Amino acid sequence: MYREDFEILKTGVIYFDNSATTLKPKCVVDATVDYYTKYTANAHRGDYDNSLKVDMLYEGVRDKVRDFIHAKSSKEIIFTSGTTDSLNRVVFGFMKNHLKAGDEVLLTQAEHASNILPWLELEKEIGIAVKYIPLENHQVIMNHVLDSITDKTKVISLAHVTNVLGDERPIREIGELCKEKGIYFVVDGAQSVPHRPVDVENFGIDFLAFSAHKMLGPTGVGVLYGKEELLEELHPTAVGGGMNASFSSDGSFEYKSLPSRLEAGTPNIAGVIAFGEALDYLMKIGMENIYQYECSLKRYFLSQLASIDHVTVYNKDIGGSIVTFNIDDVFSQDTAVYLNHYHICVRAGNHCAKILKEDLQVKNTCRVSFYIYNTKEEIDELIRVLKKSKDIFRIVL
Amino acid sequence: MDTLTRRNIMLENYQSPYHRGLVQNEDYLLFNTSNESCIDHLDIQYQVTDGIITDIRFDGEACAVSTSAASLMIKTFIGKNKEEALDILINYEKMLSGEAYDETMLKDLVVYEDIGKQPNRKRCAYLPFESLRKLLQKM
Numbered sequence: 001m002y003r004e005d006f007e008i009l010k011t012g013v014i015y016f017d018n019s020a021t022t023l024k025p026k027c028v029v030d031a032t033v034d035y036y037t038k039y040t041a042n043a044h045r046g047d048y049d050n051s052l053k054v055d056m057l058y059e060g061v062r063d064k065v066r067d068f069i070h071a072k073s074s075k076e077i078i079f080t081s082g083t084t085d086s087l088n089r090v091v092f093g094f095m096k097n098h099l100k101a102g103d104e105v106l107l108t109q110a111e112h113a114s115n116i117l118p119w120l121e122l123e124k125e126i127g128i129a130v131k132y133i134p135l136e137n138h139q140v141i142m143n144h145v146l147d148s149i150t151d152k153t154k155v156i157s158l159a160h161v162t163n164v165l166g167d168e169r170p171i172r173e174i175g176e177l178c179k180e181k182g183i184y185f186v187v188d189g190a191q192s193v194p195h196r197p198v199d200v201e202n203f204g205i206d207f208l209a210f211s212a213h214k215m216l217g218p219t220g221v222g223v224l225y226g227k228e229e230l231l232e233e234l235h236p237t238a239v240g241g242g243m244n245a246s247f248s249s250d251g252s253f254e255y256k257s258l259p260s261r262l263e264a265g266t267p268n269i270a271g272v273i274a275f276g277e278a279l280d281y282l283m284k285i286g287m288e289n290i291y292q293y294e295c296s297l298k299r300y301f302l303s304q305l306a307s308i309d310h311v312t313v314y315n316k317d318i319g320g321s322i323v324t325f326n327i328d329d330v331f332s333q334d335t336a337v338y339l340n341h342y343h344i345c346v347r348a349g350n351h352c353a354k355i356l357k358e359d360l361q362v363k364n365t366c367r368v369s370f371y372i373y374n375t376k377e378e379i380d381e382l383i384r385v386l387k388k389s390k391d392i393f394r395i396v397l
Numbered sequence: 398m399d400t401l402t403r404r405n406i407m408l409e410n411y412q413s414p415y416h417r418g419l420v421q422n423e424d425y426l427l428f429n430t431s432n433e434s435c436i437d438h439l440d441i442q443y444q445v446t447d448g449i450i451t452d453i454r455f456d457g458e459a460c461a462v463s464t465s466a467a468s469l470m471i472k473t474f475i476g477k478n479k480e481e482a483l484d485i486l487i488n489y490e491k492m493l494s495g496e497a498y499d500e501t502m503l504k505d506l507v508v509y510e511d512i513g514k515q516p517n518r519k520r521c522a523y524l525p526f527e528s529l530r531k532l533l534q535k536m
Contacts, residue, residue, distance in 0.1 A: 331458065331459065331461065331464075332436070333437070333460040334460050337517075348436060350436070393407075396462075397403075397404045397408060397461055397462070
């Protein structure tokens with residue numbers, strides 16, 4: 001399905017690294033080119049036709065994002081450079097001014113580097129305490145969340161879906177709990193927003209971060225969603241053009257209101273506009289349909305893998321669209337090099353979740369992650385190649 | 398050396414690497430060497446006595462190329478003094494960079510000549526040698 005929209009698939013490549021980034025459909029590429037060839041102008045000016053057009057398209061994408069994640073207002077949507085940027089802004093623009101020494105932040109060992117390192121920096125800087133919710137069978141369960149909360153817990157920051165095993169966290173339940181206990185709830189949506197319906201209001205999310213490039217959009221664009229009253233208190237981590245209302249030589253200055261206040265400098269206009277095309281594309285298919293399709297691919301892949309004795313799967317019992325595995329006694333990178341020989345792209349490594357190995361007891365794995373354009377036929381080819389991997393070193397060395 | 402022979406030498410050194418396993422001995426200098434792809438991870442220990450590399454050990458988790466290269470490096474450099482080691486290392490670096498080099502000096506290390514032509518694998522073939530460079534700077 002939809003394969004004809006993806007030019008790169010005509011090269012014969014089998015792309016299974018969608019958790020890292022996705023391919024781009026023609027409409028997204030065309031939108032980028034159109035901006036640069038037909039109506040280039042800066043945003044937020046509106047002094048001439050092209051500038052007005054840019055402004056309307058750019059702000060129109062903000063409305064699309066609002067609808068996509070079911071936010072209350074477009075003021076709650078801030079364009080950033082990606083999930084990492086969004087999470088850094090939450091930590092250094094908001095939490096730094098709202099937390100004090102001794103306050104506890106709950107994470108897990110399965111978080112991506114960008115949801116751990118900012119907190120560790122803040123721990124060093126102002127003395128907050130980073131704690132980890134214990135995992136059960138690598139997953140977050142409500143009992144352990146409850147047990148981990150103390151009087152000092154001020155933040156829970158979790159990936160909705162993890163990037164190594166693809167397990168989904170009970171976000172709505174945790175959101176409710178956070179609301180009840182007055183805990184800020186930060187959600188890393190990089191691996192969930194592209195793959196399933198997300199409703200920030202219904203889930204009780206205070207801050208949500210995600211990236212355009214993992215959902216058919218261009219690189220260099222991300223979103224920070226925050227409840228309006230919280231974003232009002234988020235200090236801009238970058239100041240300058242586009243976000244100030246006035247400033248004068250006596251040292252006084254005033255910033256614009258949301259969302260402009262948090263978007264200093266000329267934004268990634270082409271990227272944001274192209275992201276709007278990606279959102280339209282996904283909404284046309286429907287996020288629930290996408291979720292169901294990916295789950296069916298994973299089920300099919302697992303059923304086929306069951307016939308291969310020399311492959312170990314680490315997340316068989318976990319739903320979603322990620323399969324993490326190793327060929328027995330083969331280093332994951334060698335497997336990736338081997339599959340590359342057959343034009344199959346998978347990711348080898350620790351997937352930027354370096355401390356997960358302490359829980360998983362396996363340092364490096366291969367990861368297959370599906371998206372809308374993957375097919376059972378592609379999976380069949382991967383299975384065929386894995387089956388004959390006894391001769392892997394003839395290919396790799 | 399033909400492709401099959403090269404592959405067999407690499408495979409043998411990957412599957413039964415020489416001097417794998419570190420020793421608890423404070424006389425040894427320890428270097429950790431990880432490449433930027435964030436996967437390979439090797440610890441390499443050197444014992445230097447009177448200006449001569451008298452022992453090398455390694456451990457860690459890495460791909461077939463890096464692991465076999467560590468094994469072959471160890472076989473090649475034990476017993477060498479600083480000048481001899483530097484000569485071989487420079488030749489090895491030249492080979493990986495596609496420059497003219499002295500084949501006789503490298504012995505079995507020539508098996509990585511072709512791999513040096515693949516940018517993503519060149520790093521793997523050089524990984525253990527990063528630690529050797531650091532050692533020679535200290536010697």
